[in-house]
Amino acid sequence: MSAPRPVGEAPAIAARDLSVGYRGVPLVAGIYLVVPSHSSLALVGTNGSGKSTLLRTLVGLLPAVAGSLVVLGARPGGAPRRLAYGAQFHASGFVLPLRAIEVVRMARYPERGLLGRLRSEDHDLVEWAMETMGVRDLARSPLRSLSGGQQQRVYLAQALARQADLVVLDEPTAGLDAGGRELYLQAFAAELARGASIVTATHDIAEAAEYDQVLLLARRVVALGPGADVLTADRLLETFGILVRDRHEEHRGRFVVAERARGAPQVVDVGRDEQP
Amino acid sequence: MLSSAGSCPAASPREVVMGPFLDPFLENEFLVRALLAGVLVSISCAIVGTFVVLRGLAFIGDALAHGVLPGIAGALLLGLPGMVGATVGALAMIAGVSLITRRSRLSSDTAIGLLFVAMLALGVVMVSSSSSFAGDLVGILFGQILGTSVESLAVQAAATVVVGGVAFVCARPFLLLSFDPEQADVAGFPSRRYHAIMLLLVALTVIVSFQTVGTLLVFGMLLAPAGAAALLAHRVGAMMAIGAVIGAISSYVGLLISYHFDVAAGATMVLVASAIFFAVLAGTNIRERLTADGREPDAPATGPL
Numbered sequence: 001m002s003a004p005r006p007v008g009e010a011p012a013i014a015a016r017d018l019s020v021g022y023r024g025v026p027l028v029a030g031i032y033l034v035v036p037s038h039s040s041l042a043l044v045g046t047n048g049s050g051k052s053t054l055l056r057t058l059v060g061l062l063p064a065v066a067g068s069l070v071v072l073g074a075r076p077g078g079a080p081r082r083l084a085y086g087a088q089f090h091a092s093g094f095v096l097p098l099r100a101i102e103v104v105r106m107a108r109y110p111e112r113g114l115l116g117r118l119r120s121e122d123h124d125l126v127e128w129a130m131e132t133m134g135v136r137d138l139a140r141s142p143l144r145s146l147s148g149g150q151q152q153r154v155y156l157a158q159a160l161a162r163q164a165d166l167v168v169l170d171e172p173t174a175g176l177d178a179g180g181r182e183l184y185l186q187a188f189a190a191e192l193a194r195g196a197s198i199v200t201a202t203h204d205i206a207e208a209a210e211y212d213q214v215l216l217l218a219r220r221v222v223a224l225g226p227g228a229d230v231l232t233a234d235r236l237l238e239t240f241g242i243l244v245r246d247r248h249e250e251h252r253g254r255f256v257v258a259e260r261a262r263g264a265p266q267v268v269d270v271g272r273d274e275q276p
Numbered sequence: 277m278l279s280s281a282g283s284c285p286a287a288s289p290r291e292v293v294m295g296p297f298l299d300p301f302l303e304n305e306f307l308v309r310a311l312l313a314g315v316l317v318s319i320s321c322a323i324v325g326t327f328v329v330l331r332g333l334a335f336i337g338d339a340l341a342h343g344v345l346p347g348i349a350g351a352l353l354l355g356l357p358g359m360v361g362a363t364v365g366a367l368a369m370i371a372g373v374s375l376i377t378r379r380s381r382l383s384s385d386t387a388i389g390l391l392f393v394a395m396l397a398l399g400v401v402m403v404s405s406s407s408s409f410a411g412d413l414v415g416i417l418f419g420q421i422l423g424t425s426v427e428s429l430a431v432q433a434a435a436t437v438v439v440g441g442v443a444f445v446c447a448r449p450f451l452l453l454s455f456d457p458e459q460a461d462v463a464g465f466p467s468r469r470y471h472a473i474m475l476l477l478v479a480l481t482v483i484v485s486f487q488t489v490g491t492l493l494v495f496g497m498l499l500a501p502a503g504a505a506a507l508l509a510h511r512v513g514a515m516m517a518i519g520a521v522i523g524a525i526s527s528y529v530g531l532l533i534s535y536h537f538d539v540a541a542g543a544t545m546v547l548v549a550s551a552i553f554f555a556v557l558a559g560t561n562i563r564e565r566l567t568a569d570g571r572e573p574d575a576p577a578t579g580p581l
Contacts, residue, residue, distance in 0.1 A: 061458055077461070077462065080464030081464065083462060085458075087459075095330060095506070096330055096455060097515050098455070098512070102451075102511070106455065106459065110463045114446070114448060115445065142510045
């Protein structure tokens, strides 16, 4: 493996009064958030709580609806060579005639551009990442012949092979078996040790507790802070309770949330991190 | 070929066997030009068709095939080269389709479908306004591959080189785009830009081939060989190569059938390509069914193809 790339000391993510949503309509408003370099953040909330929307805004796929957001010292998406993003499991790979190793090789494209040949260090990284996720034996297999969990491991290997300063993953452990989960947690720890920052959305409360910060989302910021402070019964009920009601009385629930979004920005605890 | 002792004892039986397959091309220069045109169309259609199949752009390919007709008709009315009109028509079609796609949040296929039927109707109306165009319409829609000139061969070759060159330079963003457009964006290859380049390549292929297989039939050469190759290949590059070979075989077989049975050449080529596609589809289905028995029910994820 090549030497770890040095990571700057500026925060990986700094958001101030950020609103995220689609087509200018805020889904979650008033987000104050600092993710220092070399630290991790877990987003916890039900489906539709705004986790993926926030992640997609962080990586520049969605424009911020309001507020300021600086990612890796630039506008979101402005530093593609330092960013890795693993979306939720997607099915588009099925049609493509691709071998697993070619998916992981894509991780090196931002570094090499349109025509730059992949170097031996790139091939080493690809091999190492596949080894790390336990899919080295599957390198030559067609992607569409792999099971969902195997494909998810390949996608995670792609994110690792990027050697990014900020790794953003949407439900990385969904669909993984116990072995895959363990490999992912080890790789996650190694990425942090290398100096990367990690932001993931997860449904696994126990896993979230391992992160430096936890952000509870329910179409608003319920709480932000160290896992021990945030993952309390009351707050988890608040996070998941609102959306239970939302599920039963969909229209009324939406109305309640929309009203909150228009109201004063939520005052959130930024934990031990200072504002930029 | 040298007749090595034993393997080919006499020349005459070989001629009897090969005669109907080679002689038409040895005796008729126009057939050689047609075959060359068919091979060139096959190469660019395999490259572009691979992405049309992988990205599900068949609908847009079809739209382009219809959209160039009023452009060509307009150019003929104004006395301009058909290629100029085809280019204007294709660009107008791409602009129209992307406008509708961007404006409407829901599936836009109704609007796009209507748009391209309207373009086809407009083309027919324009052509029918002048009785001298009646023959041209068939030529535009179904091509005149047997009348391929040296100049149009040169244009075809140049277009194939451009298509191949652009696809080579954009191979990485095109692969990312086919894998997941958002991955392309995050990796710093803007999906919108490379999607536009891809559409321009489809347009170029359709425009240039209106003289050979025609604007309607080029669609078959875009889809059938690449579609069959998608079922066989495990890599994108292999898919293009297999597609080009299937296209070239279809051109040769199509021209041969057309020569011996006196049927429309371009349409026969497309029919052969389609037949190969369905044969491959049937073959892979049978193979899958045969191997399915020995397989765990939920182990390998089988894709929609």
